[in-house]
């Protein structure tokens with residue numbers, strides 16, 4: 422019998438890339454951006470959701486009425502909600518105050534039961550509090566199913582199978598560096614497994630948030646959704662990446678705003694981190710010649726956060742963002758669509 426989730430293989434898209442021409446510190450560079458916002462629910466997590474559900478269905482069929490529970494910063498929730506609705510299953514999404522308002526509204530509009538946690542976990546975020554709530558929900562409801570994006574092999578597997586090969590094909594023969602944001606680390610682990618298997622020379626760079634425990638050791642307050650975590654990744658080994666760059670909230674947001682002002686392209690905060698990390702290396706001693714930046718989502722869901730002055734003031738980083746923008750402009754940063 423054909424699995425009810427067979428259609429999930431087409432639940433995400435072969436996402437497009439475009440060249441971005443950048444001036445920074447007196448040099449011109451050409452970066453390739455891969456836009457995961459073109460996926461059906463608007464982020465890279467359409468891929469992860471499809472992988473997780475395919476594997477869950479293999480383990481025990483996802484029959485109509487099945488309730489799936491997951492901890493999410495928002496994007497995976499939107500992707501799971503969309504795909505579960507197609508097979509008449511239901512999602513309970515455990516989210517926290519960093520989930521952007523637009524994402525919260527979209528989850529509610531999709532009929533998702535949203536469970537908010539608001540106690541910080543003591544490691545710069547709310548991830549551990551969210552996971553505690555998921556465990557409590559599953560313990561009290563034995564029928565609930567938890568994909569567990571933090572531990573399921575399906576997470577890196579789907580990126581090894583899809584995102585990695587797309588990057589190699591689109592990056593072309595000159596591709597020499599790939600920049601990937603990390604939270605669970607699944608995206609990076611899967612892409613890296615593919616890249617390592619086809620070309621050992623392509624540099625893989627993990628882009629993390631300052632204060633995150635994925636590649637760092639000192640927890641700190643973080644405001645951006647989707648990037649960073651309160652504990653190390655279950656998927657990443659030192660072999661998976663050649664370097665890690667940690668980017669602060671203000672630097673990421675400044676880059677997002679400059680890009681939007683120069684080109685009209687609005688990206689999410691984790692993409693801002695990825696671009697910032699790439700710029701740092703482009704200004705370094707051994708700049709990549711043909712880098713690709715994986716952009717996990719677009720700016721649409723961050724209009725009330727990353728792109729909102731009032732929000733920057735509320736979280737106390739308005740001045741820091743203003744200074745970062747000024748500094749980057751003084752360093753000659755300009756973007757132009759290629």
Ligand SMILES: Cc1ncc(COP(=O)(O)O)c(C=O)c1O
Pocket residue numbers: 464466494496497602603604605606607608609646647648689691692717718
């Ligand atoms: C916007 C955004 N960027 C980056 C990531 C990081 O992906 P991963 O969890 O595979 O490390 C996520 C994951 O939720 C995300 O939503």
